[in-house]
Amino acid sequence: MKKVFTRTKTYKDVPTHYCPGCGHGIAHRLVAEAIDELGIRERTIGIAPVGCAVLAYNYLDVDMIEVAHGRAPAVATGMKRTNPDNIVFSYQGDGDLAAIGTAEIIHAAHRAEHLTVIFINNAIFGMTGGQMAPTTLLGQVTATTPGGREVSSNGFPLNICELLSILPGTIYIERCALHKPGNIRKAKKAIRHAFELQIDDAPGLSLVELLSPCPTQWRITPAESLKWIEQEMMKAFPLGCFKDYKPEK
Ligand SMILES: Cc1ncc(C[n+]2csc(CCOP(=O)(O)OP(=O)(O)O)c2C)c(N)n1
Numbered sequence: 001m002k003k004v005f006t007r008t009k010t011y012k013d014v015p016t017h018y019c020p021g022c023g024h025g026i027a028h029r030l031v032a033e034a035i036d037e038l039g040i041r042e043r044t045i046g047i048a049p050v051g052c053a054v055l056a057y058n059y060l061d062v063d064m065i066e067v068a069h070g071r072a073p074a075v076a077t078g079m080k081r082t083n084p085d086n087i088v089f090s091y092q093g094d095g096d097l098a099a100i101g102t103a104e105i106i107h108a109a110h111r112a113e114h115l116t117v118i119f120i121n122n123a124i125f126g127m128t129g130g131q132m133a134p135t136t137l138l139g140q141v142t143a144t145t146p147g148g149r150e151v152s153s154n155g156f157p158l159n160i161c162e163l164l165s166i167l168p169g170t171i172y173i174e175r176c177a178l179h180k181p182g183n184i185r186k187a188k189k190a191i192r193h194a195f196e197l198q199i200d201d202a203p204g205l206s207l208v209e210l211l212s213p214c215p216t217q218w219r220i221t222p223a224e225s226l227k228w229i230e231q232e233m234m235k236a237f238p239l240g241c242f243k244d245y246k247p248e249k
């Protein structure tokens with residue numbers, strides 16, 4: 001019989017700690033598949049964030065280091081510069097990358113570091129109890145915006161892809177979503193492309209943003225979360241490729 005499915009080698013066969021319906025498991029799987037397909041497992045270094053994905057190293061079978069408080073791009077910079085043959089990626093949530101680590105991601109992008117960044121946007125601080133994140137939507141109810149986020153006291157949602165794509169140091173910026181199979185396939189392609197650019201030593205930073213469900217802190221069911229991404233989140237965070245690198249011929 002023809003074998004149509006095999007385990008993704010880089011994705012460890014262990015029980016998950018993520019909540020039912022969480023997007024982190026899907027995102028991990030896509031990263032692992034891309035690493036396997038590109039044959040880079042032995043030279044890849046991953047950086048885990050603070051937040052629910054703090055345990056990413058329990059799932060991804062590559063060398064990994066935990067970097068707290070949004071400092072992943074700074075540590076990734078050191079790793080890549082000292083060992084340029086390694087493929088270095090950071091995996092960061094919106095609390096990690098777009099709140100406490102905003103300075104690091106902007107300056108790593110601005111310095112055109114040869115890095116791959118996987119950015120999980122679930123519009124909330126998941127691990128710490130559902131507080132407002134910079135990416136929280138206007139009107140969204142969170143533990144710290146019980147009446148819904150409003151511009152007058154909480155400011156606007158922060159669109160990381162749009163912001164980073166204007167910097168000359170970024171070479172590939174794309175936003176995808178993990179809410180239905182077609183979009184998950186596109187996300188996989190985007191992650192793979194971001195790794196390929198680093199393998200080819202393309203001159204700058206790549207970032208793939210993934211709109212990702214957090215049913216637990218959104219206080220809705222996993223099925224409702226998928227609809228919420230399509231009906232609400234994608235209005236504030238439109239999907240698409242904001243920038244891509246074309247090598248000079
Ligand atoms: C200085 C500091 N402030 C706050 C925290 C608490 N903290 C840990 S994870 C986190 C939020 C993580 O949210 P996000 O990056 O969106 O990841 P998620 O859990 O949603 O996947 C916060 C605020 C901390 N550890 N240190």
Ligand code: SF4
Nearest residue numbers: 018019022052126214
């Ligand atoms: S709190 Fe949200 S982000 Fe964290 S594991 Fe649960 S669903 Fe995922």
